[in-house]
Amino acid sequence: MKDHSNITILKEIAELLNEETEMIPMLKGALSKFLSGTKFDAGWIFFIGKKGKAELVVHENLPEALRYNQCDHLRKGGCWCVSRYRNDELKKASNIIECQRIESAIEANIGDHEGITHHATVPLQSGQERFGLLNVASKHTIRFTDEELELLESVAFQMGSAIKRIHLTNEQQEIALVQERNRLARDLHDSVNQLLFSVTLTSRAGIEMSEDPDVKETFKEIQQLTQEALNEMRALIWQLRPRGLESGLMEAIKVYAEMLGLRLTVNVAGVIQFPSRIEETLFRIVQEALNNIRRHSGVMEAAIYLTITATGVLLVVKDEGRGFVIDHNVEIPSIGLQSIRDRAESVGGTADWVSEIGKGTELLIRLPY
Known part of the structure; x- marks a missing residue:
């Protein structure tokens, strides 16, 4: 039933936007409520990044x-509304005289377009910060009234404010997460790390003071195990608090490899200028990959190849170690590799492996940005 007053519609949408904490369910629910309470029949939302890519x-x-x-036709190609948005020419809700995406779908004759040939568009923004576009359409409608466009603009304003709120909430959560990581790293360094270091010194003193060969050997084993545990602890502290990223991604990776005792060759093609989330994801993936090489490959050398394009990055981490057999009937050969794949997929990327016994392992990471 589309008999709601505009005030009622805006009130219901505002309540939904205020209650939701997840971005996509929030926008989907608000769009559904808007369509059910107005004469508009269909709608879709593009997020548009700083580089102009529409999603x-x-x-x-x-x-x-x-x-x-x-x-497929909405996701691909160009159109007037996105072009105007990119050029900062779209300031308010507007009628679209023609839409290349809709026209290409109709011309492809891939299904009923149900009389939808045109749409209205409005930017989603909060203050001077812009996030994308809200598009709506009605059957057999070429032009929308000023009243309909004003209502669309009001809803877009509400959505833009809600998007900004969720972005701020996510940023605060990220800050809180970093602070908690730093606290844990400090606690591990001040307590467990120092304790292990003390055990190492004690076992060394035991070796020097004892004359019994069996006792000396026992102290040597204790010292070796404690040193390994100390190295693992330092690596864990690094994972919690990646020192060096402030000096650049590759510098942090080199320092981490040095801490593990690995000889690392680095090859970079393109300009490294990532969003912070992509940069940290790459660093965490390389951390895990280098840890795997140190623990399982049987070699202490590795090579990294980083290729950056306008839309994405390809990372290759390669070693000439013992390798392993990839069983395609088993999802992931180890927890470490599963962690790498999870991190890549969390930012819309992919992770693949090429490995053979005696011929090393090659990790391939592709991330969009």
Whole structure:
């Protein structure tokens, strides 16, 4: 039923936006409520990054032609609304005279377009910060009234404010997480790390003071095990608090490899200028990869190849160690490799391996940004 007043619609959407804490469910719910309470029939939302790349994040009630192959025609190609947005020419809710994405879907004859040929568009923003576009369409409608555009603009303002709120919340959570990591790292360094160091010194003194060969050997084993535990603890502290990132990603990786005792060759193609999340993800992946090489490869040498393009990054970590057999019937050969894949997928990337017994291992990471 589309008999709500505009005030009622805006109130219900505001309540939903204030209650939700997850971005996509929030936008999907708000868009669904907006369509159910107005004369608009379908809608979709693009997030547009600083480089101008448009990403379809939410859609509701799309006709078959636009839904085809996971909204292929909405996801690809160019259009007037995104171009105007990129050029900072789209300031308010506007009618779209023609839409290349809709036209290409209709021309492809891949399903019923249900009379949807045009749409209205409005930028999603909060103050001067912009996030993307909200597009809505109605069947057999070429132009929308000023009243409909004003309502669309009001909803877009609400959405933009809610998007900003969630971004700020996520940033605060990231800050809290970093602070907690730092606290844990300090505690481990001040307590467990110092304790292990003391045990190392004590075992060394025991070796020097004892004349019994068996006792000396026992103290040597204690010293060796404690030193290994101390190295593991230092690596763990590094994982909690990556020192060196402030000097650049590759510098931090080199310092970490040096701490592990690995001889590392680094090759970089392109300019390293990542968002902070991508940079830390790459660092964590390399950390785990270098840990695996030190523990399992049987060699103390590795090579890193980093290739940066305008839209993504390819990372290769390679060793000439003992390698392993990849069983395609088993999902992941180790927890460490599972961690690498999870980190890559968390930012929309992929992780793959090439390995053979006696011929080393090659890790391939692809991340978009």
